[in-house]
Amino acid sequence: MLAVAGCAKAPIASQVSDPAETFNRKVFAFNVGVDKAVLQPVASAAGSGRGPILTGVHNFASNLDTPGDIVNNVLQLRLMRAARNTLRFAVNSTAGVGGLFDPSTALGLPALETDFGETLYVWGVGEGNYQMLPLLGPSTERDTAGILVDYAINPLRFVLKSPESDYVTGAKVVDKIGSRARHSDTVDSILYESADPYAQARLLYLQNRHYTLGGDSATDENFEDPYAQ
Amino acid sequence: MHNNHSMMSRRRFAAGFALGSVALALPLPSLALTVDDAKDLIGKAVAEINTTIASGKSQTAMYGDFERIFSRYADVPTIARSALGVASKKASAAQMASFTKAFQGYISRKYGSRFREFIGGSIEVTDARAIKSYYEVISVAHLKGQAPFDLRWHVSDKSGKNLFFNIIIEGVNMLASERTEIGAMLDKRGGDLDALIGDLKTA
Numbered sequence: 194m195l196a197v198a199g200c201a202k203a204p205i206a207s208q209v210s211d212p213a214e215t216f217n218r219k220v221f222a223f224n225v226g227v228d229k230a231v232l233q234p235v236a237s238a239a240g241s242g243r244g245p246i247l248t249g250v251h252n253f254a255s256n257l258d259t260p261g262d263i264v265n266n267v268l269q270l271r272l273m274r275a276a277r278n279t280l281r282f283a284v285n286s287t288a289g290v291g292g293l294f295d296p297s298t299a300l301g302l303p304a305l306e307t308d309f310g311e312t313l314y315v316w317g318v319g320e321g322n323y324q325m326l327p328l329l330g331p332s333t334e335r336d337t338a339g340i341l342v343d344y345a346i347n348p349l350r351f352v353l354k355s356p357e358s359d360y361v362t363g364a365k366v367v368d369k370i371g372s373r374a375r376h377s378d379t380v381d382s383i384l385y386e387s388a389d390p391y392a393q394a395r396l397l398y399l400q401n402r403h404y405t406l407g408g409d410s411a412t413d414e415n416f417e418d419p420y421a422q
Numbered sequence: 423m424h425n426n427h428s429m430m431s432r433r434r435f436a437a438g439f440a441l442g443s444v445a446l447a448l449p450l451p452s453l454a455l456t457v458d459d460a461k462d463l464i465g466k467a468v469a470e471i472n473t474t475i476a477s478g479k480s481q482t483a484m485y486g487d488f489e490r491i492f493s494r495y496a497d498v499p500t501i502a503r504s505a506l507g508v509a510s511k512k513a514s515a516a517q518m519a520s521f522t523k524a525f526q527g528y529i530s531r532k533y534g535s536r537f538r539e540f541i542g543g544s545i546e547v548t549d550a551r552a553i554k555s556y557y558e559v560i561s562v563a564h565l566k567g568q569a570p571f572d573l574r575w576h577v578s579d580k581s582g583k584n585l586f587f588n589i590i591i592e593g594v595n596m597l598a599s600e601r602t603e604i605g606a607m608l609d610k611r612g613g614d615l616d617a618l619i620g621d622l623k624t625a
Contacts, residue, residue, distance in 0.1 A: 273568060393602060401593045
């Protein structure tokens, strides 16, 4: 615990740093093209994304992310969260029939999701520049590094062999469609109704990311007082 | 808990340091509005929103309800001015008046259509606190089949009445989002505010 107290987190960035905007906008246009051609039509056929099958797939896929969350909880020295996620994984994998159901949330153990990008933040690594990744969407240099490390250190990679590992990949792809369906109103309003979808997506990603990292509206300079202007 | 506390104070310290002496000169929330008043205001707004969500009315009828709730509980002129950004400084009083009116309809339709997702759910006010020169009311949105999410309201009485001027959904704040959006719309029209006002009426 002392180590955490002594470990200075990176400051939450107060300004958007997007020097590669011209390139990022091209990647964004490609991603929107993929959404329009594939994701949106498939997701809209999937309905609300909240039916029993897609909910089960979502529970299954997010349960499989939990071991990676626990590794990161430990790397962040957030041991209470690691313990809660471990208990959650045990309950959902057994009573939740291999993760298809999520009894943990009802028992007061909601998912405490994290990633190596957050671990880097806890370790004091700065956010870096904003990035738009092909297919994966908005990120920052720190979060992109996190995605790569999360893939490398995911405990399931060492446990599961083909064909089980292929089922996992399949579940993740299906969950992506379910997620697009669940958030169709939000995603459509940003991608297809906004005057500048790229700028909206960037703002939303960064603000929400800062929030999940524990940014506080009391100190965040992005929360302005319009009466003082 | 101890950790959280020390992290918080360090961050506060850092922010204060960055702002230098300006931070010391910031006005405290005025005494006329208390944290309980702010919480009550949002409690009332939320009760009306919950009633609308549960009413089973048509979407168009709900837009009307949301616009009424918005104009009663939000400081629309301030939100509109902030969304327009620097362009508001060059606008005439007549332009600001018609922009504000068009903006109110636009924002009610936009957020009203999003509140459709709230049908079958409810919002619950949980806490309030003083931050900067205003108050933050914290609520939780419970939606069907979704994990509860964090919804915050920034409340001030600087307009002369107790009103909210910002809504923050999981960290995403409406003022910043609308400034980006309105700015992009204005750019698309070559900075022509009257064209923007005309289009906002139907956007």
